[in-house]
Amino acid sequence: MTESIFPSGWRYRALIGSVVLSATGYLGFSLWGGGYAVYRTMSRVGGGGIVVILLLVLTNYCLRFLRWRVYLRALGHVLPGWPGLKIYLAGFALTTTPGKVGEALRSVLLKQWHVPYAQSFAILFSERLSDLVAVVVLALFGLSLYPESRSIILFGALLVGFGLLVLSRKAFIDAFERRIPRSDAKPFVLLRSLCHVVHQARRCHTPGMLLGATFLSLLAWWAEALALHRILIGVGGDIPLVFAIFVYAVSMLAGALSFMPGGLGSTEAVMIALLIWKGMPNPEAIAATLLFRLATLWFAVGIGVAVLLIPRSIR
Numbered sequence: 479m480t481e482s483i484f485p486s487g488w489r490y491r492a493l494i495g496s497v498v499l500s501a502t503g504y505l506g507f508s509l510w511g512g513g514y515a516v517y518r519t520m521s522r523v524g525g526g527g528i529v530v531i532l533l534l535v536l537t538n539y540c541l542r543f544l545r546w547r548v549y550l551r552a553l554g555h556v557l558p559g560w561p562g563l564k565i566y567l568a569g570f571a572l573t574t575t576p577g578k579v580g581e582a583l584r585s586v587l588l589k590q591w592h593v594p595y596a597q598s599f600a601i602l603f604s605e606r607l608s609d610l611v612a613v614v615v616l617a618l619f620g621l622s623l624y625p626e627s628r629s630i631i632l633f634g635a636l637l638v639g640f641g642l643l644v645l646s647r648k649a650f651i652d653a654f655e656r657r658i659p660r661s662d663a664k665p666f667v668l669l670r671s672l673c674h675v676v677h678q679a680r681r682c683h684t685p686g687m688l689l690g691a692t693f694l695s696l697l698a699w700w701a702e703a704l705a706l707h708r709i710l711i712g713v714g715g716d717i718p719l720v721f722a723i724f725v726y727a728v729s730m731l732a733g734a735l736s737f738m739p740g741g742l743g744s745t746e747a748v749m750i751a752l753l754i755w756k757g758m759p760n761p762e763a764i765a766a767t768l769l770f771r772l773a774t775l776w777f778a779v780g781i782g783v784a785v786l787l788i789p790r791s792i793r
Contacts, residue, residue, distance in 0.1 A: 517765075518761075519713050519714070519761050519762050519765035519766075520713065520765040520768070520769050522712055522713050522714060523709060523712030523713060523769065524712065527708060527709075527712040528773075530705075530708055531705045531708050531709060531769075531773050532773060532777065534701045534702065534704050534705040534708065535701070535702060535705055535773055535774055535777060535778075537698070537701040538698045538699065538701045538702045538705075538774075539567075539570075539778070539781075541694050541695075541697050541698035541701070542605070542694070542695075542698050543562075543563065543566050544694060545605070545608065545691055545694040545695065545698070546566055546601065546605065547562060548687070548690065548691065548694070549600075549601040549604055549605070549682045549691070550562075550593070550601065552681055552682050552684075552687055553593075553597045553600070553601070553678060553681055553682070555588075555591070555592075555593050555597070557591055561591075564785055565584055565587040565588060565591075566584065567781055567782055567785045568583060568584065568587060568782055568785045568786050569582075569583050569584040569782060570778040570779060570781055570782030570785075571583065571779060571782030571783045571785070571786050572782070573775065573778050573779055573782065582598070582599065582602055584598060584602070585598035585599060585602070596671065596674045596675050596678050597678045599675045599678075600675050600676075600678035600679040600681075600682060601679075601682065603675060603676075603679050604679050604682040604683065604691070607638070607641045607642075608691045608692060608694075608695045609695055609699070609734075610634060610637060610638050610641075610731075610734065611638050611692055611695060612692065612695035612696045612698070612699045613634065613699060613727050613730050613731050613734070614631060614634045614635050614638055614727075614731065615696060616696070616699060616700065616703060616723055616724075616726070616727035617631045617634070617724060617727035617728050617731055618631065619720055619723050619724050619727070620720055620721050620723065620724020620725070620727075620728075621724070623720070623721055623724060624724065624728075624752065624755075627724075627728050630728065630731055630732060630735065631728070631731065633735065634731050634734075634735065642683070644676065645676065645679060645680050645683045646683075648677075648680065651673055651676055651677060654673065655669075655670065655673040658670055658673070699726075699727070699730070700723070702726065702774055703722060703723040703726040703727065704719075705770065705773060705774070706722050706725065706726045706766070706770050707719050707722035707723070709766050709769050709770050709773070710722055710753075710758075710766050713762045713765050713766045713769075714762060715753070715758050715762055715763075715766060716757075717753070717756060717758070721756060724752075725749055725752045725753060725756075726749075728748060728752065729745045729746075729748045729749040729752070730745060732744050732745060732747075732748040733745030733748075745771070746767050746768075746771060749763075749767045749770070750763045750764055750767050753766065753767070
């Protein structure tokens, strides 16, 4: 079957709404820092710098795709390389939904490859938990440089601990599931489905799997942190690598915990605030943040939409 699988309904509205929200926010940031000054600062990065930045971002995507395939294999599914890559990239189209839950679009596409929804949702949950582990670890790099961030890092660490604790307690999950009334009411059906997802996610969190996925996640998000540092150098910022990694991790963590679509607003605000605190002038801090978000978040959305718009045979 050859068709375009561009999202419709709520997925389409979520995508368009996030684009409008982001465009408005970015315009506000630019005006605040002085529109022309921001543009001029961004142009300092140059074509060569942009290529290096995008290569680092693509490295992030490749490592996360590899991790996704590892999770699929752990649940007993092996997809051919090219169809699997298309499905994975298509999920980026809805990255700007809260908590990246729109990436569950992959579940719809994976269903055509006989992957049950419970398993594809378990993979999505495992990806988010692994991302959170990596970002919290990276944030610890600069905790001593900015102790005021300890509360948000601690909160992220507590979420990681809670998630791993739940996954490690099969008896607790079974006991909770037995207490759910055997009713067809939607809340109870949803709770039973959630328990099934957690059971499937446990298969992605054996000690070996957890170690391997965390390693891939650290490499992936380290690559994006290096992209931020390259941008900061390009715009003339004298920001040490360790602090750039810290700024990246704390900003991503703030964006994730805000549950705003794609972390819009919260990620940018924290990143700009930390860069200005470090001594960067407003235009440079704003320009670096906007360029970074364009090269990461919106680059991914663009790739995802492009893949969705290309008519193709899913199989």
